[in-house]
Amino acid sequence: MSYFAGKSILLTGAGGGLGGEFATQLMDLGGELILSDVKLESLDRYKSYSGRGRVLAMIAGDIGSKEGTERFLADVKKVTHCPDIIINNAGIAQAGAFGDVPLDRWEKLMNINLISPMRICHFFLPDMKSRGSGHIVNISSVAGIVPLPGGAPYTASKHGIKGFSDAIRLEYEKHGIHVSTVHPFFTRTAILQSERFGINVNVEDYPQFLIESPENVIRETIKAIASKTDFILPGPTAKVLDLTRRLAPGMLSLFKVF
Numbered sequence: 001m002s003y004f005a006g007k008s009i010l011l012t013g014a015g016g017g018l019g020g021e022f023a024t025q026l027m028d029l030g031g032e033l034i035l036s037d038v039k040l041e042s043l044d045r046y047k048s049y050s051g052r053g054r055v056l057a058m059i060a061g062d063i064g065s066k067e068g069t070e071r072f073l074a075d076v077k078k079v080t081h082c083p084d085i086i087i088n089n090a091g092i093a094q095a096g097a098f099g100d101v102p103l104d105r106w107e108k109l110m111n112i113n114l115i116s117p118m119r120i121c122h123f124f125l126p127d128m129k130s131r132g133s134g135h136i137v138n139i140s141s142v143a144g145i146v147p148l149p150g151g152a153p154y155t156a157s158k159h160g161i162k163g164f165s166d167a168i169r170l171e172y173e174k175h176g177i178h179v180s181t182v183h184p185f186f187t188r189t190a191i192l193q194s195e196r197f198g199i200n201v202n203v204e205d206y207p208q209f210l211i212e213s214p215e216n217v218i219r220e221t222i223k224a225i226a227s228k229t230d231f232i233l234p235g236p237t238a239k240v241l242d243l244t245r246r247l248a249p250g251m252l253s254l255f256k257v258f
């Protein structure tokens, strides 16, 4: 039986590129999904899903603020006391030299990519602890292990979620709780068309063979989650960049995108 069969799985950003792959691949493996995104319409495609698993609920939730995240968590609690698996996948990006990115934009990014996932973990960890089981999957990025110039707030948020996850893993592993981080390289989703401030360089100008497909990234990620891997590097470029930062960090400047 699959690791996911019959498990309740809370997934944020389910209307997006990687979220969509997570939702369908996990349901095909028997998972019972609580799907959420800012707008319910982005989840419409799941209404007709008929496979092994099922949709437990679809919840509109904006995790860009403390109040929005609290409302979202109260709605999740109406569906389940505590999900078996939480996937903090929702995220945004921006491109621009740090001083050119308006304060309200990068503060919002920090909320969505780092603070709200921490709030979600803070809300459910006591229940997971008393149950003695749980799996938290936090979606970081290659920018969570190497710097992405032109994306300083994104880099900060993704390094932050990695460090946070590593700490709670050590705190909670004795309570049967697993924590995984996922570090994809550029993958073909809407996030590649994120807001730009003062720069015109496009990821579309990047060698296209290096851009990953969402389907492959998530297939590899799901296999690694099922084997309770802590540190997940889906796709060849993520693995090469991880090796480079360990063995020859000076070469990382060759991978400058913006």
Ligand SMILES: NC(=O)c1ccc[n+]([C@@H]2O[C@H](COP(=O)([O-])OP(=O)(O)OC[C@H]3O[C@@H](n4cnc5c(N)ncnc54)[C@H](O)[C@@H]3O)[C@@H](O)[C@H]2O)c1
Residues within 6 Å of the ligand: 012, 013, 014, 015, 016, 017, 018, 019, 036, 037, 038, 039, 042, 061, 062, 063, 064, 065, 088, 089, 090, 091, 092, 112, 139, 140, 141, 142, 183, 184, 185, 186, 187, 188, 189, 190, 191, 192
């Ligand atoms: N695509 C890539 O190149 C790439 C690489 C590394 C990591 N990631 C990470 O993967 C995750 C998924 O991104 P994606 O590539 O699928 O992008 P995407 O833009 O397709 O999906 C992101 C989803 O997050 C949702 N979201 C944005 N703001 C929100 C908010 N305030 N409240 C709730 N939901 C919100 C969006 O509506 C969207 O559905 C993100 O955390 C991203 O940082 C993506």
